[in-house]
Amino acid sequence: MNLRKPRICVLTARGFSHNAFMGGAYEAQDILLDIDDAELVYLKPGRAYQLRQSTHSRLVWHDFTRTLVFANMAFEPVRLTKEYDLLVAYLPCHIDHLLQISSVRRWKDHCQTSICWIDELYASYIPKLKYWLPALKQFDHIVVGYSGTVAALAEAIKRPCHWLPSGVDAIRFSPSPRPPDRVIDVYSMGRSAEGLHRALLELAAKNGIFYLYDTFETSLTNMNDYRQHRDMLANIMKRSRYFLVAPAKAGLPEATGNQIELGYRYYEGSAAGTVMLGQIPYCETFNRMFNWQDAVVEIQADGSDVADVISMLAGQPERLMEISRRNAVEALLRHDWAYRWKKILDIVGIEPAPQLEIRENRLKLLAEQAGNG
Numbered sequence: 001m002n003l004r005k006p007r008i009c010v011l012t013a014r015g016f017s018h019n020a021f022m023g024g025a026y027e028a029q030d031i032l033l034d035i036d037d038a039e040l041v042y043l044k045p046g047r048a049y050q051l052r053q054s055t056h057s058r059l060v061w062h063d064f065t066r067t068l069v070f071a072n073m074a075f076e077p078v079r080l081t082k083e084y085d086l087l088v089a090y091l092p093c094h095i096d097h098l099l100q101i102s103s104v105r106r107w108k109d110h111c112q113t114s115i116c117w118i119d120e121l122y123a124s125y126i127p128k129l130k131y132w133l134p135a136l137k138q139f140d141h142i143v144v145g146y147s148g149t150v151a152a153l154a155e156a157i158k159r160p161c162h163w164l165p166s167g168v169d170a171i172r173f174s175p176s177p178r179p180p181d182r183v184i185d186v187y188s189m190g191r192s193a194e195g196l197h198r199a200l201l202e203l204a205a206k207n208g209i210f211y212l213y214d215t216f217e218t219s220l221t222n223m224n225d226y227r228q229h230r231d232m233l234a235n236i237m238k239r240s241r242y243f244l245v246a247p248a249k250a251g252l253p254e255a256t257g258n259q260i261e262l263g264y265r266y267y268e269g270s271a272a273g274t275v276m277l278g279q280i281p282y283c284e285t286f287n288r289m290f291n292w293q294d295a296v297v298e299i300q301a302d303g304s305d306v307a308d309v310i311s312m313l314a315g316q317p318e319r320l321m322e323i324s325r326r327n328a329v330e331a332l333l334r335h336d337w338a339y340r341w342k343k344i345l346d347i348v349g350i351e352p353a354p355q356l357e358i359r360e361n362r363l364k365l366l367a368e369q370a371g372n373g
Contacts, residue, residue, distance in 0.1 A: 005082075006084065008086045010089075018223050018224075019220055020220070020221050022092060027226070028340070031337035031338055031341065035356040035359050036353040043104075046074055046076045053074040060132060069099070069132055069135040070135065072103045076103065079106075080104065083111075087111035087113075088115055089101055098136070108138070113141075114139045116136060116143070122256050123148055123149045123259055126149070140160070141162060142159055145163075146259070147284040166264055166340075167336060168268050168337065170336035171362065171366065172230060172234050174271060174272070175273045176366050177369045186211045187240035188213040195304070198303065202307075203306070240272070243269040245296060246265075246279050247262055259283075267331065270331040271331035279296070294319070294322075295326075329371045338359045338360060338363070
């Protein structure tokens with residue numbers, strides 16, 4: 001049991017926000033609790049939360065005074081009772097999550113420094129956020145998951161902005177030390193391109209492959225237990241030979257402004273040792289974080305060549321094993337959430353706690369086992 005005084009507080013919505021897309025964020029928070037002296041600050045919705053939250057959000061979009069973003073209309077007030085070196089607000093994607101922060105009263109009086117981590121934000125979207133951006137200016141540092149957004153956001157808010165890619169619990173997703181049989185031939189999670197999906201359905205009907213895919217919009221589905229959800233997802237992926245990947249919001253240029261980035265799937269797919277089939281996102285994040293051979297085996301987005309590529313790979317079992325092994329090893333050495341939190345600490349000038357080294361050593365040991373498997 002850790003009896004050391006917490007030095008980091010992390011705002012969390014896990015008590016009331018259960019959408020599946022939040023699972024990765026809660027997983028990241030769990031890793032921080034494991035590697036540092038941190039504690040969670042639970043945000044609590046107030047009466048008529050849903051109505052008040054949506055009303056508040058609509059008002060902010062038209063608030064020329066730029067003050068409503070600091071109001072608290074939907075949450076119970078939270079008061080910090082301890083002193084912290086760092087406050088972390090991690091917003092996976094929705095900008096209206098900024099409205100949660102104002103429920104924590106006078107947090108600056110209790111936190112020496114602060115950081116807001118926004119995983120998904122496109123540069124083309126920033127001009128539309130003029131009434132939301134003042135809420136970001138209250139933080140000492142802003143971290144964004146999309147490298148193409150950093151310069152535009154820094155210019156807009158005149159605050160230090162840093163690029164930090166997403167991550168994964170690489171230990172949870174790793175097939176080592178006891179790799180299971182890959183009984184699922186192809187796994188597609190979430191939204192998939194219509195042509196590719198149709199081609200894989202035909203391949204399943206013709207050749208009898210096990211093609212696993214979602215039949216509903218999973219990201220908005222509520223999780224009963226986020227840890228069980230992440231365990232289930234990891235176990236499915238560790239048993240999948242091929243995993244479909246595509247750039248974030250592929251096929252939706254109106255949402256991305258043609259900015260190419262990558263999302264969670266690449267980190268999860270590599271950590272599970274899958275052979276990732278799809279499109280390479282030609283952007284700084286991919287070039288730096290997935291710069292090894294066959295990190296992604298490219299196929300046409302319309303699925304016109306997927307049957308040929310799978311047939312070709314099936315005839316190269318040694319290559320398949322090497323791709324799987326390399327992906328799993330690289331994820332253990334590069335993409336665990338521990339490495340992202342270490343970077344956060346470096347940005348704000350805080351030395352890592354001893355627990356971080358323990359996890360890093362465990363990741364290295366698993367990587368050695370995966371490399372020899």
